[in-house]
Amino acid sequence: MTARERVAGTVANYVDERTGAAAWMKKNLQKVFPDHWSFMLGEIALYSFVILLLSGTFLTFWFDPSMRHVVYEGSYQPLKDVEMSAAYASALHISFDVRGGLLMRQIHHWAALIFAAAIVVHLLRVFFTGAFRKPREFNWILGIALLTLAIVEGFLGYSLPDDLLSGTGVRIAHAIIQSIPVVGTYLSFFAFGGAFPGEVFIPRIYIVHVLLLPGIFLALITVHLMLVWYQKHTQYPGPGRTEKNVVGYPLMPVYMAKAGGFFFIVFGVTAFISAVASINPIWLYGPYTPGQISAGSQPDWYMGWLDGLVRMAPPIETYFFGYTVSWNILIPGLIVPGILFTGMALYPFIESWITGDKREHHLLDRPRNAPNRTALGAMSITFMIVALINGGNDLIATHFDLSINQIMWGTRIGILVLPPLAFVITKRLCLSLQRADRELVLHGRETGRLLRLPSGEFVEVHEPISPELAWKLTAHEQAPPLALEDVDTRGVRRAGGLKNKLRKRMSEANAESIAKPTANDLKEIEHH
């Protein structure tokens, strides 16, 4: 034993005798995780969160969250002697006068964009593979909470520098708060400490941005990962993989090494992008003044869909007893997002209600084998993309020489027509892919080799597929629709008839599929 090993052994013994950590570590470090590239998406979210914490801490050393008026005396000459808030002046100071400050600001902003993107892509992976099903519904809801918080945290972050762009965003948030019937005006007075923009908003959102939300994030992410640990990770179907086992590699050393390396890759890529690609050049926008707005104002991408929805709403307002209700802000700014996010959070329960499936699922679905769910996902993505496009309608208009009204009307019609169309097309595509799978299992792979038979007929030679692939293509279940009769066995109409009917229709639509090949089908073909 070398001296170094002896020291390591002594330290390990010392810690173990006091904490009993060895048995716990032995058990947990050998835990097996299934392997698939798509399981890295959650990790990217995790690592960008760590990057956000590190770079954000650096920024707090110089950022001054105050709306006190100052005259800029820093080294950026175009803004010299301009009156501005201390917050904006300190953000300029970080960008131009603190060593490495601009790089850190850019790392922080790029990491926020990547964090939000990674969360969304991770969510889509979980959704399209059905990983949210029992017993993981709670983790799904936690995920939706994390996504919502990430959007809010990002918005508060880019509102802090108090430049013209961020002030414009805060103005929209102010309008959305005010649109809430009855309490809106009071809430806005409360948030802004009086009339907009006031003197207290930035110090308040600063505390929420650097203390409150990161704390909540840390707690929720910890619970999220503990649940992944406790419930075990799902796995894709394949030979030897069942609902009762986990096929993969142990955490130590395989995943420890992979995860460590991957963290540095994410950090490296974020730092590289931040070093070469400018993001949020606040010095170009100037300080915020409520009377001004810069052309082409765009929020960060995760807010763009919301801005797009608000921009496309027709100007509808009603007056009740001297009060104005601005439906054009209330519906796109609060009601639609509220319905979308609540619907997403409840989706695992809605799906299990439709299918009547209350069992645990640890094997993932291939998206084509759940056509309804996949189509619903495609429909939601289409909705968001149309809204996002309208969020950039002014820039699209100037770049492509279009009229802003054309884009507005295009997206107004598009948001109603395209999502259902995406649903129908995706569902048909999934069923076609199922048909292709069935053909592959029954008739094997086309080799491209043509044979001419003695009769003169040309036939293509097919090659049987491997048993592993055949297993993968046929391992899924095809449950029949729920048998919900309108009348019970004695001919009496069931209570909740309409609800039953709706459930039955949805269950039938959900169960639509191409029958997978059975052993009998195969035998019949072999017989031929």
Ligand code: HEM
């Ligand atoms: C701060 C944001 C988030 C972080 C850091 C995070 C992190 C992770 C990690 C590292 C995993 C294990 C690896 C993987 O399956 O990718 C995971 C699994 C999971 N996440 Fe997230 N996640 C976040 C947000 C979300 C969101 C928005 C959802 C969905 C609404 C979600 C739902 C789930 C579920 C259901 C699992 C278990 C998946 C399985 O066992 O297959 N997470 N998360």
